[in-house]
Amino acid sequence: MTVRAKMRRVAVVGAGITKYGKRTDASLKELAFEAVKKSLMDCGLEISDIDASVISVANQYLAQQTQPGAIINSYIGMCPKPSFTTVDACGSGSAAIRAAWMSIASGLHDVVLVVGAEKMTEIDTPQAIEYMGFAGDPLWELRPTGITDAGLYAMFANAHMEKYGTTQEQLALVAVKNHKYAAMNPISHLKKEITVEDVMKSKMVSYPLKLFDCSPISDGAAALILACEERAKKITEKPVYFLGLGAATDTVTIFEREDLTGLMATREAAKRAYAMAGIGPSDIDVADVHDCFTIAEIMAYEDLGFCKKGEGGKFIEEKRSYLEGDKPVNVDGGLKAKGHPLGATGVGMVYEIVKQLRGEAGPRQVKGAKIGLTHNVSRDGTHVFVQILGVDF
Amino acid sequence: MSQDEYCYTTNTKISKFFDSLDAGKIMGTRCRTCGELYFPPRAECPVCMKEDLEWVEISGRAELMTYTVVHVAPKRWNNFVPFAVAVGQLEEGPKFLAVLDDVDHKNIKIGMKLKLLAASRPEGYPEPRFKYKFVPI
Numbered sequence: 001m002t003v004r005a006k007m008r009r010v011a012v013v014g015a016g017i018t019k020y021g022k023r024t025d026a027s028l029k030e031l032a033f034e035a036v037k038k039s040l041m042d043c044g045l046e047i048s049d050i051d052a053s054v055i056s057v058a059n060q061y062l063a064q065q066t067q068p069g070a071i072i073n074s075y076i077g078m079c080p081k082p083s084f085t086t087v088d089a090c091g092s093g094s095a096a097i098r099a100a101w102m103s104i105a106s107g108l109h110d111v112v113l114v115v116g117a118e119k120m121t122e123i124d125t126p127q128a129i130e131y132m133g134f135a136g137d138p139l140w141e142l143r144p145t146g147i148t149d150a151g152l153y154a155m156f157a158n159a160h161m162e163k164y165g166t167t168q169e170q171l172a173l174v175a176v177k178n179h180k181y182a183a184m185n186p187i188s189h190l191k192k193e194i195t196v197e198d199v200m201k202s203k204m205v206s207y208p209l210k211l212f213d214c215s216p217i218s219d220g221a222a223a224l225i226l227a228c229e230e231r232a233k234k235i236t237e238k239p240v241y242f243l244g245l246g247a248a249t250d251t252v253t254i255f256e257r258e259d260l261t262g263l264m265a266t267r268e269a270a271k272r273a274y275a276m277a278g279i280g281p282s283d284i285d286v287a288d289v290h291d292c293f294t295i296a297e298i299m300a301y302e303d304l305g306f307c308k309k310g311e312g313g314k315f316i317e318e319k320r321s322y323l324e325g326d327k328p329v330n331v332d333g334g335l336k337a338k339g340h341p342l343g344a345t346g347v348g349m350v351y352e353i354v355k356q357l358r359g360e361a362g363p364r365q366v367k368g369a370k371i372g373l374t375h376n377v378s379r380d381g382t383h384v385f386v387q388i389l390g391v392d393f
Numbered sequence: 394m395s396q397d398e399y400c401y402t403t404n405t406k407i408s409k410f411f412d413s414l415d416a417g418k419i420m421g422t423r424c425r426t427c428g429e430l431y432f433p434p435r436a437e438c439p440v441c442m443k444e445d446l447e448w449v450e451i452s453g454r455a456e457l458m459t460y461t462v463v464h465v466a467p468k469r470w471n472n473f474v475p476f477a478v479a480v481g482q483l484e485e486g487p488k489f490l491a492v493l494d495d496v497d498h499k500n501i502k503i504g505m506k507l508k509l510l511a512a513s514r515p516e517g518y519p520e521p522r523f524k525y526k527f528v529p530i
Contacts, residue, residue: 124468125465126465126466126467126468126471127468129465129466129467129468130467130468130469130470133467140433140490141490142467143519143520143523144490144491144492144520144523144525145478145490145491145492146463146466146467146469146470146473146476146478146492146519147461147463147478147490148463148465148466148467150463150465151461151463151478152461154461155459155460155461155478155480156459158459158460158461158503159458159459159503162459162503203464203465204462204464204475205464205465206461206462206463206464206465207461207462207464207498208461209461253490254480254490255480255487255488255489255490256488257488260458260459260480
């Protein structure tokens with residue numbers, strides 16, 4: 001594995017996020033504007049101070065336009081500065097961050113804006129499910145079988161339950177935790193605390209996953225301003241540095257995979273991120289992981305090295321991923337309850353980690369958090385991004 | 394969006410796979426150079442980068458690795474819920490994803506024996522060209 005260190009350090013200097021949820025009041029570009037404005041106000045910069053932008057959306061079907069990045073970049077007043085767009089399903093936000101990081105680390109730009117945005121609720125749910133199903137390889141997945149994203153994760157869940165004895169109640173506990181923290185987060189889509197019984201009684205989506213095992217279909221946007229170390233120190237007293245970035249890929253179809261109980265690409269991306277940061281899983285104080293479905297968070301505990309393979313169910317049962325636990329995970333509510341506006345998700349994860357590491361997370365603050373991790377997945381693990389952030393104040 | 398707009402598989406080097414389904418056969422490809430078996434079939438071998446592959450019939454005998462029963466479906470599949478989808482490992486080695494039919498959903502078990510069949514899909518199925526499914530044996 002090659003880890004090149006001769007690059008400039010990069011920090012997040014500004015972060016902004018919109019309310020996630022059913023946003024009938026705003027269009028895609030207006031959501032993006034809200035988040036960008038907040039990120040600029042967060043660090044006292046103006047749009048003219050930004051050298052370039054990277055815009056993230058999940059796909060063009062959901063956006064109902066084929067160049068959504070251009071529309072957003074233009075509306076936020078970035079012209080004539082350079083911009084490009086990442087379109088990488090649910091991991092698109094982290095792909096954008098990675099691209100922005102590369103452009104600064106390499107010396108091409110000093111200050112780069114990352115915007116992730118999605119408008120999903122304008123399309124009816126079965127249509128949105130079908131558009132999302134066109135990720136992966138539709139030739140061998142969606143078209144012959146009608147399989148959904150929930151269906152793919154349901155297949156991981158059934159394999160995990162069969163091999164490790166994980167239970168549907170343990171899956172439900174992930175939803176209970178994430179709803180609890182979402183209720184404490186002002187920007188969350190779902191604000192209601194729920195019980196294991198609520199989850200078990202909710203409508204079957206794709207056996208064994210029920211409605212409350214699934215993240216909602218959300219609108220929302222998030223924005224980050226990244227800067228090289230020299231500029232970051234002038235812009236803010238609390239720069240949050242990227243310590244490690246790992247990315248990895250897996251086969252586009254689920255049936256080509258060796259392991260159906262976890263995501264190989266998460267393990268691979270985590271290995272790279274930990275190596276680059278020079279730390280291990282035990283050093284992580286707080287994590288935001290890709291819980292598009294409850295089983296996904298259980299697999300993430302295992303694949304990120306927070307617990308042994310097969311012990312993810314026990315990990316949540318022992319409340320180790322609660323705020324008071326030894327490894328707080330998704331204490332912002334996660335995709336599960338904070339919401340999952342696909343293109344914004346990876347950007348919103350870093351927003352949360354930045355707030356945590358600056359000590360600005362309010363009642364959800366992990367005390368003394370210095371190192372945080374984000375884990376963002378495209379579809380069923382085709383592309384995975386792991387980022388480790390840290391502070392030295 | 395009409396079905397035609399989704400069709401981008403009409404022209405492919407593996408058309409024989411779809412044509413063989415009409416004849417009731419499940420076909421894969423094998424690289425004549427390195428011997429690697431591909432199912433679903435592909436026309437190019439990524440192991441040795443050769444394009445010299447031969448068509449071979451697949452037994453269809455498989456074991457269920459994992460499955461789900463879809464209750465909330467994509468728009469064009471709404472009329473078919475609930476339906477089961479399974480990953481089966483073929484006797485020849487490769488795994489494959491297909492609808493699992495002719496089974497009481499309560500009786501689906503990981504490890505059960507399956508057969509991948511060339512079989513027509515029900516009336517109104519959004520993708521009539523994909524005529525195959527797993528059934529229990």
